Amino acid sequence: MSRVFILLSIVLVSIYQTEQAHFLTDDYINQINNEATTWKAGKNFHSDTPVEYFKSMLGSKGVGSSSNGPVKTADPNYENIQYIPRTFDARKKWKNCQTVGHIRDQGQCGSCWAHSTTSAFSDRLCIATDGKFNQLLSVDQLTFCCYYCGFQCLGGWPIQAWRYFKHHGIVTGGDYGTHEGCKPYRVPPSNDYKRTSIMVSTQPDLIDPATVTESPELSTTTEQEPEEKHSCKHECDGDTSISYKDNIFYTRDAYHLTPAMIQKDVLAYGPVEASFKVYDDFINYKSGVYVKTENATYMGAGHSVKLIGWGVERGVPYWLMVNSWNYHWGDWGTFKIRRGTNECEIEDSVTGGVPLTY
Template identity: 30%
Template sequence: MKGGCCPGRDDLCTVPYLDTICYCDLFCNRTVSDCCPDFWSQCLGVEPPFIRNTCERNGNKFFTGQTYKENCNLCTCGPSGRWECEQNTCLIEPDVIHAINRGNYGWKAANYSQFYGMTLDEGIRYRLGTQRPSRTIMNMNEIQSENLPLYFNAAEKWPGKIHEPLDQGNCAASWAFSTAAVASDRISIQSMGHMTPQLSPQNLISCDTRNQGGCAGGRIDGAWWYLRRRGVVTEDCYPYQPPQQTPAEVGRCMMQSRSIGRGKRQATQRCPNTHNYHNDIYQSTPPYRLSSNEKEIMKEIMDNGPVQAIMEVHEDFFVYRSGIYKHTDVSFTKPAEYRKHGTHSVRITGWGEERHFDGTSKKYWIAANSWGKNWGENGFFRIARGDNECEIETFVIGVWGRITMEDMHNHHHHHRRRHT
């Protein structure tokens, strides 16, 4: 023990111990919990009186009331010398990862440091954030095929026009991220590369507040209404700021637009990013719903570009690393709190088929998530196609940008640099 035994009461007579400090003055004897473990033997030459009041972990002794965090659970040293730990279900459960990687599920799982320490409830509350469309929206008419290739990837057909996945952080705003991403790709394709904006999810999160919850979840139909009627600027002009403390905080709206006739709008404020002077407003036409027929969704992607889809995210999707995702049964034997799901929205950018030696094949969609590029396959994932896995084929949306020849001409001159 460093610090030595100090006579009487000396509050400065302390020694660092694990992630705290302990006392070694004679006054220490007044209480058990903050004396150094070897205080009695070193300073008083007696056996420690209450070893049963210490808990052990990795060969270190802890006193009653001391804590440590194990994944998403806080453990406290109880008076009987036993650790008492919270029983939360964690977002990252190592046994789930092992079970998926041991089994023959067709995909691999991994631990993600940004999810470690979060509970499953927090993952569903903060990392998804699309509400199911209302019944009237779900009843939007489905538009009612030809030769479709076995493999198609929008990024290969339209190089430089399909945008990289962004990271929504702990902000339940996939409704804004997927909408902005699909509109960005569609405008780039439609303008034949004259305009390649990466549109700003933050503009939607902060400004599209009519019946929307910002980082607490929202609806894609509300997002498309805003994109059509008000329009948004680029990510570079209005950068994303993940919430710092409370995920529900949204930040005030820092961009307004006014009508300049013929349905077009113009920004009335400068970019929140003061280094950017391009505050052009981008708008879309009303979105249209595709049928749930995989061939029709494929044809739409091949002809017009990526589409937006709503899906149910289950507990095992968070640990997806690679392969063709299908919801697994690894948590079926566990209590209900280990099996949870929430609604999310993503961008489908292509499809493919994996042929196996035994003659069977697995069809999949290629989709972009909004959990950053270190998640999944560079921010993308593949998911089983054709059998409505996780309801991904239930509600699929396409949209057109509102673009004139004049827009394309203007942008061609002052937007030559690529926003990535």
């Protein structure tokens, strides 16, 4: 009897997963393209990928949390900003900072909150030092050492990440599979989709389709080998020639931004973190300015990304964002989302911090 119950449970779970992943079907993508007027949808993942895979990557608990403070409303450096440009792209403004346009891969881990904040901090350090610092900071350290930030791969609060930078600092650390920096990322990229391998270019105008090669078709299964237990060790395990204690970088503060202050803060210091509610149509984003379609379903969680600019496309104002789902997703790993209407609560959920330089 128990075996029958177990088999029935497996069947029911399988049916549930299939039903919940309806947003990956061709019919749903066509429906989006019939409804959406400002953006285009397309396939980013295999149609049989279960919804649990996507939920595992949605780890921001910072949506709409600016009311919890502290909220930054003024800064002496804002006074030097004479006007807000109609279009702005941090990759073009600070071309010598290679981290600004770098697309990372968080794998099947809800560490988006750590990717976006460390990435923005890396950019800000490069900008503040006029390119003398030009490295990635350690997502791994933040994810697995900041115990008050949240729950590691089960999500966290971006504002707490900035507080961690202020009080404890962060070391350098490159992508998975590298030995770059003190503590590289240890969570492997997910292997349940066909990944495109790209010769990395940090500037949007320099991505040449001729350099893109596709890897062999990978398995559609979402099963992965169990990850090793991630412990927090205050020592370098990437480039072991680096001294951990001499490789720590800090911010002087941690803050939320009001919608009116976002552009000024980016112009003054560089990219910031932004969180938003994720709906199932967003998974299929390919190009244009994302606006939630009428029939989209809330995925039940938030996502954290890096805000690097803004502009207007076909009369629609947008924010320019860098995601952490690899270059295969969206518009070479980036996307645009409508600006000025608090789309998916994104304008209520922006955080930052100013680097300390010595």
